[in-house]
Amino acid sequence: MHDLLPHISAQLTNVFGSIPYFMPEIYLTGLFLVVLITDLIFGRRSVKLCKIIACTGLLLVLFKDLQQVALILDGDHVIFGSMLLLRRSAVFFKIIIDLLSFILLLNFTWDDKLKAHPKGLSDLYTISIASILGLHLMAMAINLLSVYLAIEMVSIASYLMVAYRSETALSTEAGLKYVLFGAASSAVMLYGISLLYGFSGSLDLLGIVARLPNVNPVSASFALVLVLIGIGFKLSFMPMHFWVPDVYQGAPTPVTAYLSTVPKIAAFALLVNVMPLFLFSADWKGIDFSIVLSAIGIVTMIAGNFAAVLQSNVKRMLAYSSIGHTGFALMAVVTFNLQGLSSLTYYLAVYALANIGALALASYFSNIVDAEEVEAYKGLGLKYPVASVCFVIILISLTGIPVTAGFTGKLFVFSAAYSAYEQTHSIWLLSLMITGAITTVVSLFYYLKIPLYLFLKRTENAEVASERSYNLLVLAIIISFLLVLLGIFPNSILKYL
Amino acid sequence: MITLTDFLLVGALLFCTGMYMIVSKRNSIQVLIGIELMLNAAILNLVAFGKYDKLNNGGQVFALFAIVLAAATTAVALAIVLNVYRRYKTIDPDEIKNLRD
Amino acid sequence: MTLVRLLFYTMSFIAIGSALYAALSKNLVRSIFIFFVTLFALAGLYVIALADFVAVTQVVIYVGGILVLILFAFMLSGRETLNVIEQHKGKFINMAKVPAVILAALFLAVIVNIILKADADKLPWVKQAIAQKNEITPTSSTIDNIGVNLMTTYLLPFEAISVLLLMALVGAAHLSRKEGRA
Amino acid sequence: MGTALLHTDQTIISYTIAAVALPLAASIINFCLPVKSKAAGWISTLAILVGCVLSAIVFARVWNQQPLHTQKLWFTIGNTKVFAGILLNNLSALLLLLVSLIALPVHIYSTAYMKHDDRYSRYFTYLSFFCFSMLALVVADSMVLFYAFWELVGFSSYLLIGFWFTKDKAVQANKKAFIMNRIGDIGLLSAIIIIFAQFHTFDIDALFGQHGLVKFMGPDNGQWAFAPDRMPSNYGSVWTRGAMTTLPAIWQYIACAGIFLAVAAKSAQFPLHTWLPDAMEGPTSVSALIHAATMVAAGVFLLGRVYPLFTDTELTVLAVIGCFTAFMAATIALTQNDLKRVLAYSTISQLGYMILAMGVGAYGSSLFHLATHAFFKCLLFLVAGVVIHEMQHIKEENNLDIDPQNIQYMGGLRKKLPLTFIVAIVGSLALIGIPLTSGYLSKDGILIQAFEWSEGRSAWLKLIPAGALFTSWLTAFYVSRLIVKIFFGEFRLLKHHPDIKLHISDGGWQYRVPLILLAVCSLFPLFSLNPFFYEKAWLFESLKPAEFMARENIYHTIIPIGVNILSVFVMYAAYAIYVKRNTFSFPQTGFFYRLSYNQWYLDKIYKKVIVKPILGLGKTCFWFDRNIINGLIHSIERLSRAVADLTAWCDKYIVDGFLHSMAALVQSIGNFARKFQNGKVQYYLYSMLLIVLVLFILKILI
């Protein structure tokens, strides 16, 4: 204790000094408590209230996020004693996460199946707010402890959300698989962290990077690989992707939308926080992680896209496609430059938006005609033209065909990769790009399946179910409109990134 | 003198035992136990190394957090396992495979 | 010193032995109870590593919390589980487990390899810590140090984990709740 | 662009344009008329009449004068300016007049001949269109335009052959004709392109005119090079049009081969001649105009246009092929029973003569023969038309199931159709080349010059004039056979159907006037006041080559005499043979025979020594024609079809199969990736850990 006495005041100053840079998270914590209390007080009938509170609160958080933009103008800030790093990309990731989360929170009650959950949805709001807090931490984490904590926070929230519809077998099954896989991955990761800590004597990533070169490179690489497993689990890249299809399919659709987007963005934020430290350290002699990530990217793209071709369940198909997208986004990561980062941000935002839209429409069709399999979509295109057209636009964006935001996203990623290639002439980047191009074509195979069934296949029964789920429809329309708009004027967002 | 390597080796053995459990046991709860074993292996490492980090207590604090997190994870996992049992009347992970290609 | 060493070996032996038994046992109940032993042995090892606070936490949370939880779960899931599993009783070595054994063995080989390669005791930072007296000695009390650290350096994780625990609580409660009840 | 145009030239040009355009106008008007409108015939006839007059004026002005050449920029492609214009020299003026002159009677004749057809105005639309194409072909000054009209001529012929498009044979025939012509067209196109690549111009005058480029270039040292020794002293501005690039010499041969191909296709030369007999499925009047007189002459005309391009060797090849064609077609004609087919083969044979003449350098004679042949062959076809028309009449009146064109059913029509008979005799004599007819003049010219040409050449080449000579006797034979079968003897149909009524006559004035007109034109006075010396013909005099030899050698005397005596003999033989058979019942027809006491003896000799081998030869040739040449064409067709099927198969299974295998590959990769997804979470974990570990180990080891 006496050793620490001289440091305490400095530490406390640091903590207090950090608080201004931590406002969104503080608001989130507050929001969490408010929602929790509302939930506890009003019980099952509080869904609407919880929703309103959660959403308005999130808007407030978003506002705070935006305020942070001003804070980072003077450079990066390490806060809470090297626990978190607030920097430009983190802020943008946070803004995107909050924005998407806002949509997702709105979305929860719009899925009929989830809404019919007998135990109410208010707990879900509580859990998801906590999860968003975790995501925020993830985007900023720069310390092994905060990394681990953030990942666990998000993971546990995710387990709960997946298994949330405890009365249905599939949801529970998905939950079990998720929790077992996730817990095992995090155990492995923790072991890696412990080794990393042991080898460097520090939890601070910067400190680790500084000291790791003194260790045997093979050992250090192994520890890093184990840590990568934990991040990979969240990103669901090959070979940590096995849980994805089952879980996405089993989880309630809005939860799938949640899982497939925001944690992924946060995990990418984490990846770009962590990985470059090791790559650009001149003393690093272990495994070249840019090659590892490239290889993973290639394999992930292939595995995700090719397997998706054979799927018939819409959600499962989208799950595989999200694996493919992870692979593609890794291309932007391995460029390890600023352009790569901004293109990654853009790509992820656009992908997430489109994916949310796609899953919202999956909910929509599931609500009105109980369609889960793609065969059930047969002939719906002419009966529900607006939704179907939106679906097409969204899928086109996911494929990456002009004029949608997906295309511009792909273009920026490609150009980032290209410019990196121009400097390094790395064969891996080239093969990444080629694989990306090929898998884009392959992805068309399965993305087209939905329009194919919607429009091209004819069906006999002509009855039109009463249109409900206007909310989802409006959401889908807004999303597809945004996607097209961003496709034509990517400037409007990209110039900030 | 007990060296760090000794601790690490013990940890490694525990870790691998846990790993063996999670891939082979036909019971979700045993799988969970396996995970706990792996976690403990990691905690052991942390604690062992923490000995040389007197000022910051990094290892020990991390160990504490890990234990708490393990508890939370286990609680959640068990809740899910119970639910699974209600739906499937079994907790053998291999039997639960409605979701598959 | 030799006593400590002896103690270390004993504890290690108990921990590993009981873990192996838990791993190999087909009987869930036995598995759970022998896991108690492992955890206690580990707590002992923590003490040997001069982390008494961690050891206490280990005992309190793991043994008192987690295992009890597991037992509850086991009991809630009823006897059927047990029965189903007991039917599998049979040979000690099961062909189906061979891949798992191989995996574990491979991992062990790799980990041991890298541990030996890393040569943990000669790591620069360890030497530095010893040189700077940044080493916990059996005589020093670590608890107050941990307390201060938790309130300063690790304040953020400390606060965050409270949110996490609350959330886990809410979630777990939600899942375990019977349907239809608020 | 040779000389500056005078005011009068301007008038001539406009006359020419009018003469060419009038049929087009008629065609367009007719196209707009109702299908059955009877006005169509007169519109077309009027157009061609006026055209004829204008052509005559043009001819009078241009003949033996400086060639007239005028052109306008048509379009520019790259740096190449493509001009369209009119080139009037002796050759084109002659053809211009000839075509309109032949077309006029045919038009008149057609108004009657096609009177009852359902698509009367269409017929005249096509006919006028043909006239337009042909006339334009004749006056065109640029190779591109020439090619264009060359094809249009083929196209209108296609339309006319298939005029009765419900007849399968007609449709087959016109397809065949078009494709055969198309082969020739490709040859011509290639030639044009080669010439363009070599000379960078399409201008016929600049290429083949008096100071034409072609004259100064020739195969040399493996290059189609510029020959300095042929360099003109006053080389024109054409030389400065862009740098001269030279092609390898082989392209000169290919160009010539291409042109020959075009000639062979249009003028029905071996081996592309088989379309012509089939083309007889069209209306007879069409056959008369197109497939006897004009279109088929286009090949010869083309040769005339590009004459300077050919080297001596190439000309020899031409001669050989012309000779062979002439001979082969003549032998085939011997045994045909279809009236029009006989005439068709005879046309081929005569065209062979013209090509032969071109080959041996008898440029003038060739064109002379072209002109005379046009008249008498047209005449013969019109005669055939009358005969067929009347036979058709009989057939319909008596509901008989006969082929109205089969000469086996005819005979003794001399009485029924007196005028027809007379003009037919005139036509045949002209075809055989008996003195006092135009045919004598032109044909003898060819024969004599062929002999002259063979002087001092390889002995094998002597076969050419010999073959030509022999062919002329064969001609005499089959023509006589034809005439005898039709007009002499008894009406054989009566033998089988004794009760049929015969209400037939020469027909109305629309039939008579053209026949008479053409018959008159088939006699010598139109061409020469001297009925015996071909070189005195004005037409020949204007066209003869500069180095023409005057009557210096023996050929000039021997050949006409030899040919004619033997021809008469052959005619008699034919007469004897074919009339003789029926002599018993019709004694009045066989008085020549009765006069001869050893008639049987002669008959036997004829039969055994002459007739049988000759007939056999004819049959063989026909068989060869049908089976080998046509078979070749068919097998090419079959081959192309097989190739087509193969490519289709290829497309379906190999190219598409590749695509499908790609899809299968995608599926298999997908399946592989899916295999891991068996729903067992522990398996997932196991795979994950194992993969990570194995990769790590590999990475470290490698």
Add this chain to the structure above:
Amino acid sequence: MNLLTLLIFIPVLFALVIVLLPSSVRGSFKYITLLATLLQLGISIAIYLNFKTGAATAGINHEDQFQFVQKLPWIALNLGSMGKMQIDYFVGIDGISVTLLVMSALVMVVATLASWEIKSNLKGFFLLFLLLDMAVMGVFCALDFFLFYLFYELMLLPLYFLIGMWGGVRREYAAIKFFLYTLFGSVFMLLVMVGLYLSVSDPATGSHTFNIIQMMNPANYAQGSVFSAAAHQTILGMPARTVGFVVLFIAFAIKVPVVPLHTWLPDAHVEAPTPVSIILAGVLLKIGGYGIIRICLGIFPEIASSGAFWLGLIGVVSILYGACNALAQRDLKRMIAYSSVSHMGFVLLGIASQTAEGVSGAVMQMVSHGFLSSMLFFLVGVVYNRVHDRDIYHFRGLGTQMPQYTAFVMVAFFASLGLPGFSAFVAEAFTLAGTFKSPTVNGLLPYWMAVCGSVGILLGAAYFLWTLQRMFFGKVSLKGGEVWKIALTDVSIREKLALIPMAVAALALGLMPSLVFGKINDSVLALIQFLQAK
């Protein structure tokens, strides 16, 4: 308002009108579309008439020589270390585009007239139709690669649905095949495009640019960039510029299409409804040719020269292979589809020759084929609409049954097989002339290619005449008997209205090739000069 912009976006305006109109007035959609296309035609003709010729407005590689230019900054991003990204809305035309524009506008009108046959889901159909229309016009006008690509890809989706929703029995297969094929090409095109973009910088602003014209200037390539001619970079062991050229070429070759990348075409054409077949054959195939000229040749001139032999070879193979395949077909539409392959082979051959005659012939062939193939497909549609059968063997003697129709068919067939007087003749003849000239002028192609090309013309005659004989001549004999006989009425006024402009256009171009050559000549010469200068 810039005329080109107006031309491109008119369809969108009308599409908006259609979107807003209720379905109860669906009968008026076709008239609205017709109005839009007619308006476009009017504008395109105005552009054509106001198009200035002369060496000073040749275009090709001089930005200031393009006409009707509109250039607006669109996407401009500061990418920090990577420099600035510059994407402009940059449209403009030179001689090569202008004729294709007019042709496309006319084809669109005809396609609209052919759309009368569409009976179901009119709103969707005409919306997609107009979208496609916009994309097509955009492709021909775009001078910014990004913009070009955008329009290029934008064509895919409407076509997919147009084929897939209103097509024949195997429409799904055809639509997907088409989509995948084209996307395959264009995805890789995207990669090259990005590479080019990063290699080229605009000398005026210094930022990277997608400007096609700037890409043509070797001086604008950054030192050592992937596609810099001076840098001799390699990709996968092959010279980078060669790879770039090949990739772009494949992308466009799929559109053209050339053997062996053509198999989407017969399927797509056969299954597509008539208006879509018309657009496919009339306009879309031209985009491939146009792309090769504008982009492949423009950006990689030296590769185009060194690879000319292979280009020509592919062209020749396409000519012959397509013709042979056409000969083997018994589905009329399929036959015509394969004939398109054959005819488009000439385009490639002409382009490969890199002579003024060859390239002009190629452009002419594109324009000519635009009219003729549209006409042919329209004609097939006429029969198909009446009896829903296209098998050549099922018809006989249609000449008696439908005389006017037969007349149109004959015009179309003979024009297609290269009868003088029609546009195809001029095009093919000069393509071959250019090809033949090539060995002496620039030594790119061997002589025999011209010869083989002319054999293709012959084969063309064979299959067209065979069809004519089989289907239209002879005695009437129909598979469907009396029912068909009643159904097979002669062409209606509307059909005539659609057919006559095409026939007249083909004829006019045949008689006055200067209508096309006059406009393209300067550009072609500039292109040739550019190619020679390299």
